[in-house]
Every structure is written in structure tokens, then in C-alpha cells.
Amino acid sequence: MKKIFNIYVFSILITFTSCDDYLDVEPIGLVVPENVEHFDLLLNGERNIVFTSDQDDLVISANDFVPGTFSFGNLDDPSNQTLQLFSWNSDLxxxxxxxxxWSLPYANIYTFNSVANSVENASLVPTYVEGDKVRIKAEAQTQRAFEYWMLVNSFAKQYDASTAASDLGVPLVTTADVSQTTPQRSTVQEIYDFILKDLEEAVVNLSSEPVNLARPSKGAAYAMLSRVKLYMGAYAEAITYADLALAENSFIADYTVGIDDLEDENYMRKMMGVGLGYRGGPLTSSLVNIFDATDARLTELTRDNFNGDGTTIITSIFTQRVTIWPTVPEVHLIKAECNVRLNNDSAAIDDLNTVRVKRIPAYTNLTDADFVSNAELLAFTLEEKRRETFRMNLRWFELKRLNLEPATATTLVHTLPDGVTSFTLTPGANNWVFPIPQQVLNFADLEQNPRD
Known part of the structure; x- marks a missing residue:
């Protein structure tokens, strides 16, 4: 019998032994957490809960960062993962x-399933009340929704209302039972429906003030709902959720005077596995060229460095404060894009100015007169989002989303350090969708994603 174990293999043990304050609890299936404090502390996991996914896969595949000469290694090695990702290899x-x-989000989901399904029946201990059970369950649901969003956007086609009901998504696992039979892949629509259900159920039971920055609040859930609705093309609903998120937290750090309070504009901290962009990878020229020379996102968050061949490159500054969860500035830019698409250009410009005044010294507000058309404003808004979120490593997902429309579609071209060998990925190519890892297919009978 195919077991769900294949999804969690190599990661369940890490999940349940990496909790900061909960080192004595063994994996579920051996010893089950008994009281509400146990479930609460499971959500404080140091790595497998605070971290999600693998940065290199998303970063190297996109076009905000490029491996430096020294990062490619042996280009004649067919197992060179950097080269495989950079060339969108068919045998990835x-x-x-x-x-x-794949494995890290599912390991996190295992934990969130355990908490969401069992905490309400857990016994109380001193300092906890019944209301804490509801809150803890809501926190688990919120983070579970996020992990499924990461998975479905990595291993399935971009959500398209006309095809989502038939496009294959990822296996939907809702129990913490390693003996369960591996489910087949749900559709993209089913995964998005589950994400929305989790977030909408959770947000009413979340606190406005999080337990800590690695735990979701109402604002965090509303912000994620806004991003999900944007990716579904539900622009009016995305604005509604964005406004609810901003009512919870609207702080934007003023980079023009320093970045000491940068973390305060985060709804929560959800980081990615250490990778190219996270530890300070080189920025591509296509990204650098869209910044104004005085933009503090460029002057404060990047630095000059030396490539392996002695040339100068611009790299992102490593910081633990990078999150892939929606931030206050991103929520404003979600609103801006949605307003442009709904032909509310003045409202969109207001949101752009709200962000840009905290990013560009001696800033002069944009006005309607600065754009000759709605299409020009949309292009500028999308560039602004790229400028604001490049260190969050959303670019691969953003490109997939925008490829649904000819006016915003992008053909990627990656060129090796020799300046000659290049690879091209067109908007309709199959290689925008990562294949299911062979390790998973060795244990589960799942339909593989096609590759070019």
C-alpha cells in the first residue's frame, strides 16, 4: 500500500525535534501531544515551521538573481543542480x-494538520483557557493554507478560472497519519478552495496581536487572503482583504532614513531555506535597471561585491528579516494593481505613492498626468512590485501569474557566464511548472507534470 510517508520522509523527525521549547515530544505516531501547551509549542518550531520551501529553486529559475560565476561549479556535471535550474532542464x-x-512544506503541513485536528480536544494546563485552543487551531490553519499556496504555485499551473477545475494540483493531505494512503493530486481549484476555507475560517479566531512574529495574526491572514485573491484574478475581493489587513497594520518603514525598523512592516515572519537570493545573490541587470539611482531599496538593501571572475556585481544584503509572507508594502501594491485592473487609476496611484515616499529621498508624488494610459500605469505598478518584493523571492510566481495575459507575459533568457550559451523559456512552456520529485514518485502513483 502506498503510504503518505513518502511525502514526509526525511522531514517528519526534523519537524518534531526542531521546536525551540518542545524538544522532548517524539514524532506523532509514537507519542501523541497530550495537552494544549504541547500543541502550542509545536507552532514555535525553529526551522521547519519558520521556514518553508527551498529558495534556490524559485530564485535561480526566475530573473531577479543570477548565480555568480563561482556558483555554477562544474558545467560538465549533468547532476549540477544550479545549472539544471538555470536552464529549466527537462530532467529536473x-x-x-x-x-x-516539496518535502519541507509537507513536513510543515503534517504539524499543522496535527494541531488543527487535535488541539480542541487537548487537555488544559495552567495559563491556558478554552479560547487558546481556538486561536491555536486558527494559527495552524493559516500556516497550512500558506504551505499549500507555495506547493500549488510550484507544482501546478497558475490558477486560471477557466481551467483550474481540471488542472492538476498537489495531493491534499488533511490528517497527521503516516499510515494513510497517499491521495491522488487534487485539482488547482480544489487546492485554492481549501486555502480559502482555511484562511476564512481562521481569521475570525486569530488575535490582532500575534504570539510572536513567527505566528499569524488577523492582519497576516487578511494579507494572505488578499494575495490569494489577486492570484485568482478576484481583484475587488483582493482589495477588500487588503483594506482589512491594513486596518490591522499599516506601518511602512522609511528606508530613506534607515532600515532599523524594517521588520515592523511584516505581518509575520515566514522565511525560506537558505539560498541564492536569501544569502545575498547577485541581482540581474534587468532588475537593477528598473530602480531609480537614489531608490533606498537599492542603496540600503544591496551592496557592491566581486564576482568570481573579478567583475563587480550588485548583491542583496543578507538579513534574517526577509519574509515571503505578504508585508504591508506588498498589500498596498496588491491594492494598486487591483485598482488599475478595475480602472480606478487615481486610487492605484495613491497606493503607489504611499510606498514610494518611504523608499525614494526627496520624493515627488505621482499623479494621473504621469501616465498616458491605464496600460502604462499597470506596467509601472508591476515594476514597482518587483522593486519592492525582489528580496521576498516572489518573482517566479509573479511571472507565472502574469504569463496568463499576452500584455504582461515574459520570455525568460538565461545566459551562462561564458556570455554565449543561453537558454530560453517562453510563456506557454511546460517548464514553468516544477516536476514532482522522483523520490516521491518512487513511493506514490502520482501523475507527473509534463516537461519540454
């Missing part, structure tokens, strides 16, 4: 090594 993930872009 065909070896039997574990792939964290």
Missing part, C-alpha cells in the same frame, strides 16, 4: 535526492 528532480521545495 529525476534523481532520488530529497527536494525541500
Amino acid at each position: 528532480y529525476t534523481d532520488s535526492d530529497p527536494k525541500q521545495i
Whole structure:
């Protein structure tokens, strides 16, 4: 019998032994957490809960960062993962090594399933009340929704209302039972419906003030709902959720005077596995060229460095404060894009100015007169979002989303350090969708994603 174990293999043990304050609890199935404090502390996991996915896969595949000359290694090695990702190789993930872009989110989901399904029946201990059970369940649901959003956007086609009911998504696992039969892949629509259900159920039971920055609040859930609705093309609903998020937290750090309070504009901290962009990878020229020279996102968050061949490159500054969860500035830019698409250009410009005044010294507000058309404003808004979120490593997902429309579609071209060898990925190519790792297919009878 195919077991759900294949999804969690190599990661369940890490999940349940990496909790900061909960080192004595063994994996579920051996010893089950008994009281509400146990479930609460499971959500404080140091790595597998605070972290999600694998940065390299998303970063190297997109076009905000590029591996430096020294990062490519042996270009004649067919197992060179950097080169495989950079060239969108058809044989990506065909070896039997574990792939964290799949295994880490599912390991987190295992934890969130355990908490969401069992905490309400757990016994109380001193300092906890019944209301804490409801809150803890809501926190688990919120984070579970996020992990499924990461998975479905990595291993399935971009949500398209006309095809989502038939496009294959990822296996939907809702129990913490390693003996359960592996489910087949749900559709993209089913995964998005589950994400929305989790977030909408959770947000009413979340606190406005989080337990800590690695735990979701109402604002965090509303912000995620806004992003999900944007990715579904439900622009009016995305604005509604954005406004609810901003009512909870509207702080934007003023980079023009320093970045000491940068973290305060985060709804919560959800980081990615250490990778190219996270530890300070080189920025592509296509990204650098869209910044104004005085933009503090460029002057404060990047630095000059030296490539392996002695040339100068611009790299992102490593900081633990990078999150892939929606931030206050991103929520404003979600509103801006949605307003443009709904032909509310003045409202969109207001949101753009709200962000840009905290990013560009001696800033002069944009006005309607600065744009000759709605299309020009949309292009500028999308560029602004790229400028604001490049260190969050959303670019691969953003490109997939925008490829649904000819006016915003992008053909990617990656060129090796030799300046000659290049690879091209067109908007309709199959390789925008990562293949299911071979390690998973060795244990589960799942339909593989086609590759070019």
C-alpha cells in the first residue's frame, strides 16, 4: 500500500525535534501531544515551521538573481543542480535526492494538520483557557493554507478560472497519519478552495496581536487572503482583504532614513531555506535597471561585491528579516494593481505613492498626468512590485501569474557566464511548472507534470 510517508520522509523527525521549547515530544505516531501547551509549542518550531520551501529553486529559475560565476561549479556535471535550474532542464528532480521545495512544506503541513485536528480536544494546563485552543487551531490553519499556496504555485499551473477545475494540483493531505494512503493530486481549484476555507475560517479566531512574529495574526491572514485573491484574478475581493489587513497594520518603514525598523512592516515572519537570493545573490541587470539611482531599496538593501571572475556585481544584503509572507508594502501594491485592473487609476496611484515616499529621498508624488494610459500605469505598478518584493523571492510566481495575459507575459533568457550559451523559456512552456520529485514518485502513483 502506498503510504503518505513518502511525502514526509526525511522531514517528519526534523519537524518534531526542531521546536525551540518542545524538544522532548517524539514524532506523532509514537507519542501523541497530550495537552494544549504541547500543541502550542509545536507552532514555535525553529526551522521547519519558520521556514518553508527551498529558495534556490524559485530564485535561480526566475530573473531577479543570477548565480555568480563561482556558483555554477562544474558545467560538465549533468547532476549540477544550479545549472539544471538555470536552464529549466527537462530532467529536473529525476534523481532520488530529497527536494525541500516539496518535502519541507509537507513536513510543515503534517504539524499543522496535527494541531488543527487535535488541539480542541487537548487537555488544559495552567495559563491556558478554552479560547487558546481556538486561536491555536486558527494559527495552524493559516500556516497550512500558506504551505499549500507555495506547493500549488510550484507544482501546478497558475490558477486560471477557466481551467483550474481540471488542472492538476498537489495531493491534499488533511490528517497527521503516516499510515494513510497517499491521495491522488487534487485539482488547482480544489487546492485554492481549501486555502480559502482555511484562511476564512481562521481569521475570525486569530488575535490582532500575534504570539510572536513567527505566528499569524488577523492582519497576516487578511494579507494572505488578499494575495490569494489577486492570484485568482478576484481583484475587488483582493482589495477588500487588503483594506482589512491594513486596518490591522499599516506601518511602512522609511528606508530613506534607515532600515532599523524594517521588520515592523511584516505581518509575520515566514522565511525560506537558505539560498541564492536569501544569502545575498547577485541581482540581474534587468532588475537593477528598473530602480531609480537614489531608490533606498537599492542603496540600503544591496551592496557592491566581486564576482568570481573579478567583475563587480550588485548583491542583496543578507538579513534574517526577509519574509515571503505578504508585508504591508506588498498589500498596498496588491491594492494598486487591483485598482488599475478595475480602472480606478487615481486610487492605484495613491497606493503607489504611499510606498514610494518611504523608499525614494526627496520624493515627488505621482499623479494621473504621469501616465498616458491605464496600460502604462499597470506596467509601472508591476515594476514597482518587483522593486519592492525582489528580496521576498516572489518573482517566479509573479511571472507565472502574469504569463496568463499576452500584455504582461515574459520570455525568460538565461545566459551562462561564458556570455554565449543561453537558454530560453517562453510563456506557454511546460517548464514553468516544477516536476514532482522522483523520490516521491518512487513511493506514490502520482501523475507527473509534463516537461519540454
